[in-house]
Amino acid sequence: xTHHQIIIxxxxxxxxxxxxxxxxxxxxxxxxxxxxxxxxxxxxxxxLVGAGTFNIADTEKDEVxxxxxxxxxxxxxxxxxxxxxxxxTCASGxxxxxxxxxxxxxxxxxxxxxxxxxxxxxxNDVTSNYLFKTAPYTWELVKNFKGGTAVFTNxxxxxxxxxxxxxxxxxxxxxxxxxGILDKCNVHFISGGSILFGVEEYRKxxxxxxDEYGVHIHLKQNVTRIDGxxxxxxxxxxxxxxxxxxxxxxxxxVVPPQSAPDVVKTSPLAxxxxxxxxxxxxxxxxxxxxFKNVFSCGDVCNAPASRTGAAIRKQAPxxxxxxxxxxxxxxxxxxxxxxxxxxxxxxxGKLMLAEFDYSNKPKMTFPINQAKPRWTMWLLxxxxxxxxxxxxxxxxxx
Numbered sequence: 001x002t003h004h005q006i007i008i009x010x011x012x013x014x015x016x017x018x019x020x021x022x023x024x025x026x027x028x029x030x031x032x033x034x035x036x037x038x039x040x041x042x043x044x045x046x047x048l049v050g051a052g053t054f055n056i057a058d059t060e061k062d063e064v065x066x067x068x069x070x071x072x073x074x075x076x077x078x079x080x081x082x083x084x085x086x087x088x089t090c091a092s093g094x095x096x097x098x099x100x101x102x103x104x105x106x107x108x109x110x111x112x113x114x115x116x117x118x119x120x121x122x123x124n125d126v127t128s129n130y131l132f133k134t135a136p137y138t139w140e141l142v143k144n145f146k147g148g149t150a151v152f153t154n155x156x157x158x159x160x161x162x163x164x165x166x167x168x169x170x171x172x173x174x175x176x177x178x179x180g181i182l183d184k185c186n187v188h189f190i191s192g193g194s195i196l197f198g199v200e201e202y203r204k205x206x207x208x209x210x211d212e213y214g215v216h217i218h219l220k221q222n223v224t225r226i227d228g229x230x231x232x233x234x235x236x237x238x239x240x241x242x243x244x245x246x247x248x249x250x251x252x253x254v255v256p257p258q259s260a261p262d263v264v265k266t267s268p269l270a271x272x273x274x275x276x277x278x279x280x281x282x283x284x285x286x287x288x289x290x291f292k293n294v295f296s297c298g299d300v301c302n303a304p305a306s307r308t309g310a311a312i313r314k315q316a317p318x319x320x321x322x323x324x325x326x327x328x329x330x331x332x333x334x335x336x337x338x339x340x341x342x343x344x345x346x347x348x349g350k351l352m353l354a355e356f357d358y359s360n361k362p363k364m365t366f367p368i369n370q371a372k373p374r375w376t377m378w379l380l381x382x383x384x385x386x387x388x389x390x391x392x393x394x395x396x397x398x
Contacts, residue, residue, distance in 0.1 A: 001087065004032040006323075007098040008071075009078045009088070011035025013393065014104035014298035014312045016066050020396025021320045023070050031070070034090065036077040038063050041132060042389055044309060044343075047164055048382060050129040050138030050253075051171040053348065058386070060132065066394045078105070081267040083291040100293050100323055103269060103279055107160050107299035107307060108261040117254060120228025126252045129168055130160075141251045142172045147184030148250030153223050155257040156192025156238055157276060160299050160307045163197070163342040163354065165189075165255040166206070172253075173213035174347035187215045188247065190235055192222050198306075201362050201371045202344070202354040209346050221245075226252070260300050269294060271302045278302035283358070284335040286319040293326065295319055303336070304358065310341035313393060339363055343381040344373075351377040 006022065008015045011033050019031055040063045048054035067073045076090040087097045109130055111118045120126045127138040150172065154165035166189060176182045189196075189210075196210070196217060197203040210217055221235045224244060233252060236244050264270055265277025269288065272280075279296040280289050283303040288294035297315040299307040305315075314336060321334035338358025345351045350373040355363045364370045370377070392398035 001095040001097050003097045004072070005030035005098070005327075006032070006100045006102065007088065007096055008033045008102040008104065010103070010105035010300075011037065011040070011063055011067065011073070012104065012106050012298075013309050013389075014106070014316065015102070016040075016068070016394045017312065017316045017396050018102060018104065018297070018320060019071050020068050020394065021316055022323065022396075023068050024396050025320065025324055027070055029070075031068070032072040032074050032096070033067060034074045034076055034078055034088075034096075035063065036075060036091070038075070040066055042386055044161065044381075044389075045386055046129045046132070046135040047167045047171070047345070049135040050127075050142070050168050051175070051345075051348070052139040052143060054382065056132065056136050061390065068395075078103075078263055080263070081269055083268055083288075083294055086293065098293075100295065100326065101291075102319075102323070103264065103294065103296045103300065104298050105261050105264065105300055107258050110157075110257045110259055113257045114223050114254070115225035116228060117226050117256065120226055121254070124228035125231065125250060126226065126228050126254060128254050128256070129164065130255060138168060138253060141253075142175055145172075145176065145181075145185070145251055147181050149186040149188065149248060150251040150253075151188045151190060151233055151247060151249040152253045153233075154189070154191035154193060154255055156222050157257045157259060158307055159255055159258045161342060162306050162308075163344045165191070166196070167344055168253055169215065170209055170213070170344070170346045171348065173215065177213070178348075182213065185214075187213060188218060189215055190218045190221050190223060190233070190247075192220065192238055194220055197354070199354060199356045199360050199362060202352060202356075205346070205352055205371050205373065206344070223254070226254070264300060269296070274302065283338070284318075285322045285332075286315060286336070287322050287326070295323055303338075305336075305338045306340035306342060306356075308340050308342055309389070309393075310355075311339065313398065314339045316396075343377065343385070345378060345381065346373040349375050349378050351375075351381050353377045353380070
C-alpha cells in the first residue's frame with residue numbers, strides 16, 4: 001500500500017485549485033491527485049457553445065498541463081473508500097493510505113434515470129448542453145428550428161449550475177426572435193423545482209423574460225421518460241400522484257437528474273439522510289462531520305450551496321485553511337457563508353450576474369443593480385471568466 005500525506009480524489013476545478021492552494025501554503029506537502037481523465041473541460045462555456053457563440057474546442061485542454069508540478073498524478077479512479085483505516089482502493093486494484101483525504105470528484109449525471117434518454121440523446125432533436133459531445137448539437141437544433149414546440153427541462157435534484165437548464169432557453173428565444181419566428185415557437189420549461197429561481201430579486205427578472213418570450217413554465221414536474229423517435233416527453237407532478245402527462249416536441253433540451261458519484265454514494269462518507277449520496281460535511285468548514293481527516297467541497301458535498309465554479313472559488317480557500325490547521329494541530333476560524341454566483345444570459349449580449357449566499361439574499365460584488373441584465377456582465381462570462389479559470393483559478397491564485 002502506497003502512502004501519501006494528502007490524497008485528492010478528483011482533478012476537476014475543486015481538486016486542482018485546492019491542490020495548488022495547498023502547495024502555495026507549503027510546497028513540501030506530499031500530494032497525490034487521483035483522476036482518470038486525460039482531458040479537462042471548462043463546462044460553464046457549454047451554454048454559449050449551445051447558443052453558437054463559443055468554440056467547443058476552447059473548452060477542452062489536456063489535464064496534464066494543469067496538474068501542479070509538485071503533485072503526483074495517479075491516473076486512476078477511486079473504487080472504494082475505507083475512512084476507518086485511512087485508506088482507499090482504486091479501479092486498478094492499487095491501494096493507498098493517507099493522513100488527509102480530500103474527496104472532490106464532482107457530480108454524477110444520471111442519464112439512465114429518465115427512460116429512453118440515453119438512446120435518443122444527440123439525435124431525434126434531443127440534446128443537452130451538459131455533455132461535450134452534444135452541446136454543439138444544441139446549436140444545430142436552435143439555428144435550424146423553424147417553429148413548433150421547443151421543450152427545456154430541469155430535474156428535481158440539485159444540478160451543476162442551477163441556472164444552466166434555463167440559460168439556453170433564454171438564448172434560444174432571443175435567437176428565434178431575431179429570426180422573426182418567435183411567434184411560431186411554443187416554448188415550455190418543465191422543471192422539478194418549485195420556483196423558477198431561488199432568489200426573489202433575480203427570479204423577478206427571469207419571470208419578466210419568460211413573459212416577454214412567451215415561455216410556458218411547468219413547476220414541480222419530473223420528467224419520467226422520452227420517446228425520441230416519436231418526439232414525445234412524459235412527466236409527472238412530484239406531489240406523489242401518478243398521473244403522467246405527455247407533450248409532443250419538435251426540439252428538446254434535457255438536463256438529467258444528478259447525484260453524488262456511485263463510489264461516494266455507497267461509501268461511509270455519504271450523508272445517510274439523503275438518497276443522493278452527498279458527502280457529509282460541516283457547511284462552513286468542509287470538514288467531514290464523522291471523519292475529521294476527510295474534507296470535501298464543490299458539487300459532491302452536502303453543503304446547501306448552489307453547485308457552481310464560483311462557489312468552489314470561495315469554498316476552496318476556506319477548506320484549505322482547515323486542512324492546514326488539521327495538519328498543524330491547530331484550529332482555523334475561516335468560514336464559508338454559502339456564496340455562489342450564477343451568470344445568466346437573458347439574450348445575446350446581455351447577462352444577469354446572480355450572486356447570493358446561504359440565506360438566499362443577493363450578495364452583489366459590483367456597485368450596480370446586478371438583477372438587471374447588462375452587456376458588461378456578458379463580456380465577463382464570455383471572455384474574462386474562461387481566461388481566469390485556465391490561468392488563475394486552477395493555479396490557486398484567484
